[in-house]
Amino acid sequence: MFQVKVFTLYPDIYPGLINFGLYKKAKEKNLWDLKVINIRDFAKDKYRTVDDTPFGGGSGMLLRPDILALALDKNIDYKKKEKIFYLSPKGKKFDQNLAKKLSKEKVINIICGHFEGVDQRLIESRNIEEISIGDYVLSGGETASFVFLDAVLRLLPGVLGNSSSINEETFENDLLEYPQYTKPQKWEKKSPPDVLLSGDHAKIKDWRLSQSEAITRRQRPDLWKKYLKKKNEKH
Numbered sequence: 001m002f003q004v005k006v007f008t009l010y011p012d013i014y015p016g017l018i019n020f021g022l023y024k025k026a027k028e029k030n031l032w033d034l035k036v037i038n039i040r041d042f043a044k045d046k047y048r049t050v051d052d053t054p055f056g057g058g059s060g061m062l063l064r065p066d067i068l069a070l071a072l073d074k075n076i077d078y079k080k081k082e083k084i085f086y087l088s089p090k091g092k093k094f095d096q097n098l099a100k101k102l103s104k105e106k107v108i109n110i111i112c113g114h115f116e117g118v119d120q121r122l123i124e125s126r127n128i129e130e131i132s133i134g135d136y137v138l139s140g141g142e143t144a145s146f147v148f149l150d151a152v153l154r155l156l157p158g159v160l161g162n163s164s165s166i167n168e169e170t171f172e173n174d175l176l177e178y179p180q181y182t183k184p185q186k187w188e189k190k191s192p193p194d195v196l197l198s199g200d201h202a203k204i205k206d207w208r209l210s211q212s213e214a215i216t217r218r219q220r221p222d223l224w225k226k227y228l229k230k231k232n233e234k235h
Contacts, residue, residue, distance in 0.1 A: 002032040002105070002156050004149060007071055008112040009050065010142055011038045017146045018153065026159045035075070039063070042070040051115050060116030068111070068122055076109055084128045086111040086118055087141035087148065091130030094148060098131075103155035110148065112141030174227040176219060178211040 006014060014036045019027075026032055040048040044067065051061040076082050083105055092098075102108055111118070111128065123130065133144045154160055181192035195207045217224045 065119035065122035091132040099151040175212040178208040
C-alpha cells in the first residue's frame with residue numbers, strides 16, 4: 001500500500017479534495033493511505049507556539065526546527081529512507097516525470113510550510129527535498145499538497161480505470177495533448193475534423209501527433225526543444 005504522511009498546521013483541511021471520486025475508491029480498496037500529523041501537537045508551551053523570528057532580522061516568522069523535527073522523528077522511519085518533501089517556491093520544479101518517479105515509492109512525507117518558511121538547518125539535517133509546483137507564492141503548503149498528491153496518486157496501479165490513457169496525456173513524451181472532441185457531432189455549426197470520423201486509425205494517430213507537435217511548438221517552446229532533442233537522438 002502506498003502511504004502518504006502530511007505534516008501541517010491545519011489538519012482539518014484533509015483529506016479534502018482527495019476524498020472524492022477515484023481517490024476515495026482507491027483508498028477504500030487499500031491502494032493508498034493517508035496519515036495527517038498536526039505539527040502543533042509537538043509544541044513545547046501551553047500556547048502551542050511553532051514559529052519564531054528569523055536571525056538577522058526581516059519580516060515574517062519561521063517554523064522552529066526543534067518542533068518540526070520532533071514531528072518528523074516521531075513519524076518517519078529513517079532506516080527505510082523514506083522521502084521527505086517540503087513544498088516551497090524555491091524548490092525543484094515539480095513535473096510529470098517526478099510524479100511518475102514518486103508513484104513508485106512506498107511512502108512519501110510532505111511538509112506544508114507557513115509563514116516565511118522552515119529553518120535551513122532542519123532541511124539539511126533531515127535530508128529534506130524542496131519541491132515547487134510553480135513560479136508563484138501561496139499562503140501555505142496545503143494547497144500545493146493537493147496538486148502534488150493529485151499528480152502522484154492517479155499514477156498508482158489500479159487507481160485509473162484505463163491505465164493506458166496515461167500514455168497519451170499531456171507531458172508524456174514531452175508533448176502537450178492533442179485536441180479532443182465528443183458528441184454531438186455537429187454543435188454550433190461546427191464538426192470535428194473529418195479524420196477523426198474516418199475510422200482510419202493510422203491516419204488518426206498521425207493527425208494527433210501532428211496536432212500535439214504544433215500545440216507544443218506554439219505554447220511551450222521549452223518542451224518543444226526537449227522533444228526535438230530526444231527525437232533527433234533516436235535517429
